Amino acid sequence: MTDIELTELQKEYDGVRAVKGIDLTVRDGEFLVVVGPSGCGKSTTLRLIAGLEDVTDGTIELGDRVVNDVAPKDRSIAMVFQNYALYPHMTAAQNMKFGMKSVSDFSGEEIDARVEEAAETLDIPELLDRKPEALSGGERQRVAIGRALVREPDVFLLDEPLSNLDAKLRVQMRAELLKLHRQLDTTTVYVTHDQTEAMTLGDRVAVLDDGRLQQVAAPQELYDYPVNRFVAGFIGEPAMNFLPVEVRGEHPAVATHDAFTLPLPSASGLDAARETDVVLGLRPEDAALAANRPDADPVCTATVTVTEPLGEQLLLHCTVGETEVQIKVEPRTEIRPGDTVELCVDEQRLHLFERASGEALYHSADAQARAAERVPGE
Structure with a gap:
């Protein structure tokens, strides 16, 4: 070899x-x-x-x-x-x-x-x-x-x-x-x-x-x-959604969009994200219909523009505020173009990228990983 x-x-x-x-x-x-x-x-x-x-x-x-x-x-x-x-x-x-x-x-x-x-x-x-x-x-x-x-x-x-x-x-x-x-x-x-x-x-x-x-x-x-x-947009099908946000606050920090405010788990990169223009990265499978997640709080409403039945899932093309996004939801869900739906988000699967350079600043999964490694009682 x-x-x-x-x-x-x-x-x-x-x-x-x-x-x-x-x-x-x-x-x-x-x-x-x-x-x-x-x-x-x-x-x-x-x-x-x-x-x-x-x-x-x-x-x-x-x-x-x-x-x-x-x-x-x-x-x-x-x-x-x-x-x-x-x-x-x-x-x-x-x-x-x-x-x-x-x-x-x-x-x-x-x-x-x-x-x-x-x-x-x-x-x-x-x-x-x-x-x-x-x-x-x-x-x-x-x-x-x-x-x-x-x-x-x-x-x-x-x-x-x-x-x-x-x-x-x-x-x-x-x-x-x-x-x-x-x-x-x-x-x-x-x-x-x-x-x-x-x-x-x-x-x-x-x-x-x-x-x-x-x-x-x-x-x-x-x-x-x-x-x-x-890399975030190239790897994954459909591609990651990107939404313009501002990072504000500290405990907790939040990502603010025209249509929602989303808590950000504490992880490295939040300080840098507060100091520059950023976009929020969200994969289509990391959002869901709030109606199907009774244990999760709705984050925003979205207007459905196109539905794509894919067999094992239903792909929704939506607008959140003025931003177009794609969301994967359960198959056989009765949703039609023009419907308004409430969405919830997996807060452990969020990403922040610097708008100008595209460099990744923050992955909320880092917070989850650190919590899993923490010794009980610390």
């Missing part, structure tokens, strides 16, 4: 910087997902690691060696592309073998054995004699992964490998990739624009925006403690 160390990594195209000084460590055997919107530099970063692009500045280390000037074939890396990159005139077996002799000293018999082993691992031994046109999207993806497997590389790089599959097959292939990674335990970097893929696949997730690394953390930490407004 091999760890990957990126230090001040930069890539420039004709005066335009696509990657802007990324510092990132991928640990031995880790499945790291790089996620971000289109054009954020995630695929460019992957291609820099693979050696398919030249580094403008900074260093890439694989294990204990700097590989900036090492040819791709000598980096012990295997890459799976978005479009699978299969040769249409070759069978699945031939595609999996292609290039093996140029990057290894294996004999033909050893390569055949590796192809058969990879096919068994991927459950495609009966497909080896078929050409790509006779394979489904999922089968082509398995062949592309098999081509990477036969090389037994130190590092796997996967560039949006599931984006061409339908929704049901994507879910199936996510599970297959996780099982494969547990079996192989090979350092893996996986690029996607789909935050659901990122959250379900990654041991850790690296969020990129505009060529810069925003945050690297375990999926749940990203969700619960986003470091800035971009």
Whole structure:
């Protein structure tokens, strides 16, 4: 296995910087997902690691060696592309073998054995004699992964490998990739624009925006403690709601909006939030209909503009004062556009962000965590 160390990594195209000084460590055997919107530099970063692009500045280390000037074939890396990159005139077996002799000293018999082993691992031994046109999207993806497997590389790089599959097959292939990674335990970097893929696949997730690394953390930490407004809005579906507020008072502090006043549990960051313009972050699932929460006090009223039945829940598009928000509520709730509803809020799931910079100043979950750690009697 091999760890990957990126230090001040930069890539420039004709005066335009696509990657802007990324510092990132991928640990031995880790499945790291790089996620971000289109054009954020995630695929460019992957291609820099693979050696398919030249580094403008900074260093890439694989294990204990700097590989900036090492040819791709000598980096012990295997890459799976978005479009699978299969040769249409070759069978699945031939595609999996292609290039093996140029990057290894294996004999033909050893390569055949590796192809058969990879096919068994991927459950495609009966497909080896078929050409790509006779394979489904999922089968082509398995062949592309098999081509990477036969090389037994130190590092796997996967560039949006599931984006061409339908929704049901994507879910199936996510599970297959996780099982494969547990079996192989090979350092893996996986690029996607789909935050659901990122959250379900990654041991850790690296969020990129505009060529810069925003945050690297375990999926749940990203969700619960986003470091800035971009991460908060990108991770989670639907996105976090943002409402302009002022922080006032001390015991307790309160967030004041045109349509409500909300107590803020004591936690670090409240002093900074009092001294600047802030927005309140509230995830759609952290609010509820007061009618369904008799133990919670209503915080505000909202006017429903659109309802989206999603089966396991009902998504309400509402206006609170002049702010548009989305709220997840129980399914089969009889609510129509134009209705006015009372909302309550989970006060332990609130976030405050500086309006100008987007930097996270406060997470109310910090107060809950400290209370849970407190020794009884203190």
